[in-house]
Amino acid sequence: xxxxxxxxxxxxxxxxxxxxxxxxxxxxxxxxxxxxxxxxxxxxxxxxxxxxxxxxxxxxxxxxxxxxxxxxxxxxxxxxxxxxxxxxxxxxxxxxxxxxxxxxxxxxxxxxxxx
Amino acid sequence: xxxxxxxxxxxxxxxxxxxxxxxxxxxxxxxxxxxxxxxxxxxxxxxxxxxxxxxxxxxxxxxxxxxxxxxxxxxxxxxxxxxxxxxxxxxxxxxxxxxxxxxxxxxxxxxxx
Numbered sequence: 267x268x269x270x271x272x273x274x275x276x277x278x279x280x281x282x283x284x285x286x287x288x289x290x291x292x293x294x295x296x297x298x299x300x301x302x303x304x305x306x307x308x309x310x311x312x313x314x315x316x317x318x319x320x321x322x323x324x325x326x327x328x329x330x331x332x333x334x335x336x337x338x339x340x341x342x343x344x345x346x347x348x349x350x351x352x353x354x355x356x357x358x359x360x361x362x363x364x365x366x367x368x369x370x371x372x373x374x375x376x377x378x379x380x381x
Numbered sequence: 382x383x384x385x386x387x388x389x390x391x392x393x394x395x396x397x398x399x400x401x402x403x404x405x406x407x408x409x410x411x412x413x414x415x416x417x418x419x420x421x422x423x424x425x426x427x428x429x430x431x432x433x434x435x436x437x438x439x440x441x442x443x444x445x446x447x448x449x450x451x452x453x454x455x456x457x458x459x460x461x462x463x464x465x466x467x468x469x470x471x472x473x474x475x476x477x478x479x480x481x482x483x484x485x486x487x488x489x490x491x492x493x494x
Contacts, residue, residue, distance in 0.1 A: 299482055308387075308469060308486035309424075316480040324481070356423060362480060366411025366431075366473045370482060372423035 269293065272357050272373035278381050279344070279351065287342045287376045289357035296362040298340035299370065302326060303354040315340055316362050344378065352380045385413075385470045385485030393491045400457040402488040404470030405450075411473045413446055413453050418467045418487070427455075427468075432475075460492045 270291040279285045289298065297316050301309040311324030315334040329348025334340055340359075344351045354377050358370040388403045404413070412431045416424040430437045430446045430453070437444045443456040457464055467487045474481040 297480055297482075301484070309484040311481065311483055314480060314482065322481070325483070354421075358424075358482070360482070366475070367480060367482060369414060369426035369429055370416075370424075370471070371426070374423045375421075 270357060270359050270371050270373045272355075272376050274376060275374065277376055277378045279378060281380055282346045284343055284345050285378065287344070287355055287357075287378070289340045289342065289373060290338055291340075291359040291371070292338060293359060293371060294337070295359035295371070296337070297360045297367050297370075298334065299358045299360075300324075300330070300332065300340065300342045301356045301358065303356060303375075309356060312342065351378055353378060385472055385483065387468070387470060387485045387488045389488060390486070391489045391491075393493070394460055396461055396492055396494050398460055398492075400460050400464070400490055400492070402455050402468055402490070404453045404455070404485055406453075406470075406472045406485075407451065408472075408478060409475045410448075411475050413444075414471045414473065414482075415442075415444060415453075415455050416469045416471060416484075418469065420467075424469065457490075460490075462492050462494050464490060465492045466490060 273288045299314045300312040313332040315321035331343045357373045360370040361368040385406045414429045415427045418424045441458045446453045469487045471484045
């Protein structure tokens, strides 16, 4: 089935540890995104990528890092520098048409908790 | 900062009534999109309206876009209990924000039978 897959669904991290959240898509989409969502809040953009080997900071990039070595994959690392990482993380992808991006498809999210 | 701001933050209606929510944004856009999120899940795309369009329909959904006012509205007609969800607008940026898909804070809609 075509789609976008995030793993794991739940993740627990000890303070001071780095953790990496996986995002894979087989939709042949050019663009991929990472968002953070806190309870009762909207989505805040962490990083986005329009093409392989290139990515840009979003609105809340501090304490996070990404890579885009393959078109299909856009992993997010939550580093120990992120002071309040407990949140719901959503990955998305879309086509880039030259006239803007098409509809975004979302994964089911990873719920990260610091213990 | 968030590009889009939805209004109202929360909306409670009865089945059969219409639900209207608004979105305002700050910078120029290629398109504006509306999404729906059920609690604890990923978002599902509802409708996309391009910057040169003024109105679009999809089933019970009607979206308008006023680029001069930097605002959009989403109307859900004849609402059902299954429409209970959070609704978000998202803007696809242009020029300095090319490829930047930013979301608002959302409107939480509750439809009671």
